[in-house]
Amino acid sequence: MTASSSTTVPISFVANLLAGTTLPPARQTALVHQAGIAPALLGAETARVTTDQFATLYRLLARELDDELPGMFSRPVRAGAFKFLCLSLLESANLQTALFRFTRFFHLVLDDFAIDLSRQDGLVRMALIPQTSAAVGNTFGQEIMLKLIHGVASWLTGHRMALARVDCAYPRPRHASEYVFLYPGPVHFDQERSALYFEASALATPIRQDRKSLGTFLSKAPGGWLFVSFAERLVSQRVRETLEKHLGTPVCVETVARSLHTSVRSLTRHLAAEGCTFQSIKDELRRDVAIQRLTQSQTPIAVIGTEVGFDDPTTFHRAFKKWTGSTPAAYRLRR
Structure with missing residues (x-):
């Protein structure tokens, strides 16, 4: 249920994660390197990191600070709190009881x-009420808390919970385009409260996890709840997966449309509705895979360029710098 390891997130996610800590710069740099x-x-400014790198840094900071929401709030959430939260949720008869217990738990530690649980117009709202x-x-704390609510609810029910609406009580951030992968529902900014809205019928969903599956979920935190994949819902993700199977070979939009059993016109219309194009998906895939291989292997840069579809190293360098603002060599970790 976690995102593909080839996906990436903006460097601003890392900057925001570090901003809340009181660690000296040298120690922050050491953990980033680790x-x-x-x-x-x-x-x-336009650099990116893999979701695995972000999750690893998150875990390192959580351990260093003894805070499972590292530096995000006025007092730390001590190690083990998340496990106790999940254990209490597992005893719930259904999602409604679990969400209520979730609000009570964070009333004690935050x-x-x-966190207000209420019903509005046939929907169930989980809202963050600033104290x-x-x-x-x-803003970052609100983004993380909304994702925690959604990620835990999805894990408990054993499927990716759809959202009727997502409200954000802050202006549209620069990385708002990433929200399509974070929140499976329409997002609205500059709202009175940050909140998630579920269909009321979803509250009757039984809890499908147990103590055995909890261990796996905790071992993958925060990736297990932060980077939840919605591949089966998004046409853009299906296009990306199709392109990834043929990475390094030329694939046109007509070929992808045929493999998805649709027309080019229909595919283009669906992608436009999700705020992207065929070419942008192809570029983002090549960017993300290149970053993954640059950071996780010692494969020569020219070879990586070829593997993601560039015959000419110069063309790959030019495209990569356009995508990330940095050269491929900048992503190679100096040991």
């Missing part, structure tokens, strides 16, 4: 936000 991220990328003035401007 997570497999080239520290030089922190200063590159001072910055209260301090600082919480209002804590």
